[in-house]
Amino acid sequence: xxxxxxxxxxxxxxxxxxxxxxxxxxxxxxxxxxxxxxxxxxxxxxxxxxxxxxxxxxxxxxxxxxxxxxxxxxxxxxxxxxxxxxxxxxxxxxxxxxxxxxxxxxxxxxxxxxxxxxxxxxxxxxxxxxxxxxxxxxxxxxxxxxxxxxxxxxxxxxxxxxxxxxxxxxxxxxxxxxxxxxxxxxxxxxxxxxxxxxxxxxxxxxxxxxxxxxxxxxxxxxxxxxxxxxxxxxxxxxxxxxxxxxxxxxxxxxxxxxxxxxxxxxxxxxxxxxxxxxxxxxxxxxxxxxxxxxxxxxxxxxxxxxxxxxxxxxxxxxxxxxxxxxxxxxxxxxxxxxxxxxxxxxxxxxxxxxxxxxxxxxxxxxxxxxxxxxxxxxxxxxxxxxxxxxxxxxxxxxxxxxxxxxxxxxxxxxxxxxxx
Numbered sequence: 001x002x003x004x005x006x007x008x009x010x011x012x013x014x015x016x017x018x019x020x021x022x023x024x025x026x027x028x029x030x031x032x033x034x035x036x037x038x039x040x041x042x043x044x045x046x047x048x049x050x051x052x053x054x055x056x057x058x059x060x061x062x063x064x065x066x067x068x069x070x071x072x073x074x075x076x077x078x079x080x081x082x083x084x085x086x087x088x089x090x091x092x093x094x095x096x097x098x099x100x101x102x103x104x105x106x107x108x109x110x111x112x113x114x115x116x117x118x119x120x121x122x123x124x125x126x127x128x129x130x131x132x133x134x135x136x137x138x139x140x141x142x143x144x145x146x147x148x149x150x151x152x153x154x155x156x157x158x159x160x161x162x163x164x165x166x167x168x169x170x171x172x173x174x175x176x177x178x179x180x181x182x183x184x185x186x187x188x189x190x191x192x193x194x195x196x197x198x199x200x201x202x203x204x205x206x207x208x209x210x211x212x213x214x215x216x217x218x219x220x221x222x223x224x225x226x227x228x229x230x231x232x233x234x235x236x237x238x239x240x241x242x243x244x245x246x247x248x249x250x251x252x253x254x255x256x257x258x259x260x261x262x263x264x265x266x267x268x269x270x271x272x273x274x275x276x277x278x279x280x281x282x283x284x285x286x287x288x289x290x291x292x293x294x295x296x297x298x299x300x301x302x303x304x305x306x307x308x309x310x311x312x313x314x315x316x317x318x319x320x321x322x323x324x325x326x327x328x329x330x331x332x333x334x335x336x337x338x339x340x341x342x343x344x345x346x347x348x349x350x351x352x353x354x355x356x357x358x359x360x361x362x363x364x365x366x367x368x369x370x371x372x373x374x375x376x377x378x379x380x381x382x383x384x385x386x387x388x389x390x391x392x393x394x395x396x397x398x399x400x401x402x403x404x405x406x407x408x409x410x411x412x413x414x415x416x417x418x419x420x
Contacts, residue, residue: 001025008035008045008315008390014291015388020332023047023320032306040073043294044306044314049324049344051303052316055295056348064352065094067296067313070391089234091352098351104227105235105355108156108213114358117155121363124151125370126408133374136404137381139397145251148367149244152359156239157201158212170194171244191237198236199229213239239356245392246289247360250345251367252384252395253287254279257334259380259400264336269372279336280364285343286334291319291393293347318344319393375402 006022013019026033026047033045046052055062067073068086086092090101107113128147132138150164173190205215217232227235258265268279292315301308308314322343323331346354354360371378381401387394 003030003033006033006035009037011388011390014390014393015386017386019291019319019390020323023317023323027320027324032304034306037071040071041313043071044303044308044312046303046314046316047320047324048304049321049327049342049348052318052321052344053348055303055314055316056344056352057350059094059098059351061298061301062295062314063094063298064092064293064295065097066298067294068092069293069295071292071294071313071315073313085234085237088230089238090355091238095351100225101227101231102351102355104225105217108216109355109359111358113213114362117152117359118362118366120155121148121152121366122370124148124155125366128367129370129374130407130409133405133407137399137401140255140400141248141252141395141398144367144371145255145398146244146248148251148363149247152247152363153240153243156213156243157236158205158210158214159201163197166197167194167240167244171241174241194237194240195233198233201236202229202232242354243356243359245394246356247363249289249392249394250284250287250360250364252398253289253393254283254364254368255371255378255400256380256384256395256398257283257286259378261334264334265372268336272369272372275336276365276369278339278341280361280368281341281343282334282336282338283364283368284345284360285322285328285338285341288319288322288343288345288393290345291389291391292317316348318347321348374405374408378402 001021003025006025007013008019008022013022026045031046031048031051033047034042035045036042046055065087069091087097090098090105093101125148128144128151131147132143138144146168150168151161153167154161154164170190170193201214202218205212205218209215209219214236217227217235219226258268268275295314295316297308297310297312297314300310322328322345325331327342328338346357346360379401380399382399384395385397387396
């Protein structure tokens with residue numbers, strides 16, 4: 001492959017898993033790479049770990065708000081480029097606005113809140129495996145990987161568990177717009193349906209407070225400052241999509257890696273207490289659910305000798321940084337004992353480090369432990385069906401088989417324990 005062969009806009013090359021070869025070439029020959037685009041002025045691509053970390057930690061020079069976090073430029077006259085969340089959603093704000101926003105929503109993600117949620121999620125993980133354990137086969141993504149994040153979101157929001165399927169549908173329609181399975185779906189309509197759902201939820205909690213994150217956010221104040229209605233709606237959209245898509249795809253990508261590296265699966269089973277935490281970090285590095293985010297230069301600058309002009313957009317490729325040979329020994333080896341593991345799947349530090357990182361780790365620990373302790377001989381039963389995207393590294397379907405077993409406990413008793 002040569003540099004002229006690199007095409008980061010060809011979604012089929014990502015779907016065919018050819019992107020690793022393109023990024024290996026970029027890291028070696030053009031770590032700061034200019035890419036033309038048919039629908040815009042072109043963009044820079046950052047392929048190296050250190051460059052992503054430095055860019056992430058300088059939100060004043062490299063803005064999330066000026067151009068948003070998507071490659072597509074929003075056109076206010078035509079509404080082209082998707083919904084304009086710049087300056088509204090936490091992901092698309094810069095300090096000091098981002099700092100103020102984060103201080104308000106942090107209250108829902110304290111260690112105490114996550115610890116409180118973990119107990120309920122352990123019960124739910126038991127029930128999730130119970131639903132498939134007698135069958136001996138399932139679609140890992142739909143039946144297992146997607147369920148705990150969805151149930152966690154419902155638990156966090158304080159909504160009936162049956163509503164989680166609405167969240168699943170809205171999330172898929174917003175993220176999978178370039179995939180044939182979702183090609184006819186309207187992402188803008190999905191966003192508005194989710195906004196309306198969040199708005200109704202906020203009104204309910206204002207009149208009838210509950211012990212959930214929605215009540216916390218509706219009433220969260222610092223002095224006289226509080227979230228506006230549109231900020232609340234935008235955060236609910238972010239929580240639904242980020243809290244669902246990322247952990248679901250990390251779980252699916254992690255299980256695929258374990259199945260494709262049975263020696264690593266065996267290592268983890270041998271000492272799950274001693275190796276689970278390092279395995280979770282390796283799952284996050286290996287799967288890299290969000291492949292890139294955009295930043296926009298607010299002043300003329302330079303990266304590795306390349307002159308970046310004010311207004312230029314840059315795509316930070318986390319999926320490349322997590323394979324950087326200068327940072328990771330043997331980066332294309334899946335290693336459940338990898339340490340240190342400076343992956344940047346939660347961002348490279350700084351203001352935009354993932355707010356839900358602790359929740360995501362907790363969910364991954366809980367569901368992986370539950371599955372490995374009860375499903376002794378998981379095997380692939382077909383090819384994985386990858387999402388056609390250069391933004392989300394997702395798996396839509398992953399058929400597996402295993403020896404059927406008995407339910408661990410009646411589902412009703414399990415969930416009653418969680419409620420208690």
